Amino acid sequence: MIWTIRPRSKTGALAAVTAGNGPLVVLIHGVGLRAEAWSAQIDALAKDYRVVAVDMPGHGESQPFTSPPALAAYSERIAEVIDEPAIVIGHSFGAMIALDLAIRHRAKISGVAALNGIYRRSPNARAAVLARADSLDGVNIADPAAPLDRWFGPAPSEERSACENWLRSADPRGYQDAYRVFAQEDGPQDSDLQTLHCPALFLTGGREPNSTPAMSEQMAALAPQGRAEILTDAAHMAPMTHGPEVNRILTGFLKETC
Numbered sequence: 001m002i003w004t005i006r007p008r009s010k011t012g013a014l015a016a017v018t019a020g021n022g023p024l025v026v027l028i029h030g031v032g033l034r035a036e037a038w039s040a041q042i043d044a045l046a047k048d049y050r051v052v053a054v055d056m057p058g059h060g061e062s063q064p065f066t067s068p069p070a071l072a073a074y075s076e077r078i079a080e081v082i083d084e085p086a087i088v089i090g091h092s093f094g095a096m097i098a099l100d101l102a103i104r105h106r107a108k109i110s111g112v113a114a115l116n117g118i119y120r121r122s123p124n125a126r127a128a129v130l131a132r133a134d135s136l137d138g139v140n141i142a143d144p145a146a147p148l149d150r151w152f153g154p155a156p157s158e159e160r161s162a163c164e165n166w167l168r169s170a171d172p173r174g175y176q177d178a179y180r181v182f183a184q185e186d187g188p189q190d191s192d193l194q195t196l197h198c199p200a201l202f203l204t205g206g207r208e209p210n211s212t213p214a215m216s217e218q219m220a221a222l223a224p225q226g227r228a229e230i231l232t233d234a235a236h237m238a239p240m241t242h243g244p245e246v247n248r249i250l251t252g253f254l255k256e257t258c
Helices: 035-045 071-079 093-104 123-135 145-152 158-169 172-184 190-194 213-222 243-257
Strands: 009-011 014-019 024-028 050-054 086-091 109-115 200-205 226-231
Touching: 014 035, 024 035, 024 093, 035 050, 035 086, 035 158, 035 243, 071 093, 071 172, 086 093, 086 243, 093 109, 093 172, 109 243, 123 172, 145 158, 190 213, 200 213, 200 243, 213 226, 226 243
Parallel strands: 024 050, 024 086, 086 109, 109 200, 200 226
Antiparallel strands: 009 014, 014 050
């Protein structure tokens, strides 16, 4: 897989990579990344669907917020590009946004997939993510070495190199805004999951220390049409490192939901 930069289209303040025709599928990446993190999914899903892989606000070519945002601000801005009932798929912070979209914009969302989503962090994990958020100044990008090691291990790879490039070139203010929200939120409310109206997939890696398998299983158990899938040997960046397996699961989910 070659993680090259792709052309964008723009709707208002939001930029996106678009491909294919068919039912609408919206892809939302995680903090510090960009739409190309979904390259393996864009190529696979565009055969049967209209894929819109957004640059999160303040990332890639999308405009940042003018003041510190809340989670709902991300959902509202992405909702602007959803012009027909859509299945929304998010990864990491993108999973948090995708679930918020499904909760807030029920008429627009016909299905949701949360990849490596968080739910009820442990006290230690919550303290660590809040400390990292507090360390960001909106001017300098933090050294990405530690997250890259967690995501990929120390061995060089094309995926690790691509993520490092994206993280080092990210807008510091956009990164700070997104990470602050990601750190302060703790996953959807139980009552919202229990009344989620649409099919919901919760997918994570068995080697994921932060967005753990237990989190995905707990969320799936609460959602009326929820189900969990665990990729045993995957970690945080499963859409990049385990593209064929993730695509197989997503394609099955999309066929059932559509």
